[in-house]
Amino acid sequence: MPDRNLSIEGVQVPRFLYGTAWKEDNTHPLTELALRLGFRGLDTANQRRHYHEAAVGQAIAASIQCGLVSRDDLFLQTKFTFRRGQDHRLPYDADAPIPIQVEQSFVSSLRHLRTDRIDSYLLHGPTQRNGLAPADWEAWRAMEAIQDSGRVRFLGVSNVTVEQLQQVCQQARIYPRFVQNRCYAARRWDGRVREFCAANGLVYQGFSLLTANREAMARSELARIAARHGRTISQIVFRFALQVGMVALTGTTKAAHMREDLEVFGFQMESEEIGRIESLLKP
Secondary structure, X not given: OOOOEEEEOOEEEEOEEEEOOOOHHHHHHHHHHHHHXXXXXXXXXXXXXXXXXXXXXXXXXXXXXXXXXXXXXOEEEEEEOOHHHOOOOOOOOOOOOHHHHHHHXXXXXXXXXXXXXXXXXXXXXXXXXXXXXXXXXXXXXXXXXXXXXXXXXXXXXEOOOHHHHHHHHHHOOOOOOEEEEEOOHHHOOOHHHHHHHHHHOOEEEEEOOOOOOHHHHOOHHHHHHHHHHOOOHHHHHHHHHHHOOOEEEEOOOOHHHHHHHHHHHHOOOOXXXXXXXXXXXXX
């Protein structure tokens, strides 16, 4: 049975991350609760429109202060977000060149999270739907420079197509280690991107595994598999994600669901069950 962590270049990367988006004033208590219940990987972004990164840092500081965790116990992942993805609360000078914006956003993230290093720093989506624009490459080169400085361990990309991912890997000096996408069952659970990741040593992170797949979760096949294992349908979806090699994200706001999510390490499905889930909504 897979361990709770991946070991990447000597760094322990949790295979289940707690996502902190869309929690606003509840970000601090929910993040602290997630840490108390056992999550050790946190995903956030310096994008005040959807995240409250400073409140994540407050929760981390409180958890360290009370002796629950140390900084070395945690895997912290945040993101640089271009202007189009932000609201008026920018973490950088909107008139500055892109490389300066990346550096300003990163320094702001260090301050928010009360740390001197970030474990994983992602480009929070390219500037366009197809291909990569010069601005995308300016941001990526600035991120490479940040990794060169020793302030971040790994780089990654989010919300990308397989073609964009191929372009990054063809031209980047430093490869993305992580690829984080919204994962749709109707697209074979982002099959093309996952296949590229597997073939090139990249780690796929799947988010919205539940909220993006309500149709799949309503299928009787999933209910039968869940009943066979004495688990919830949500647990079956997360267990599937882990068994096909994903790092899974959950953003639940319920303590009971947090506990249930972490219990997916306590069972394993058969390969034929994995195959049926893989093709659940196959055209």
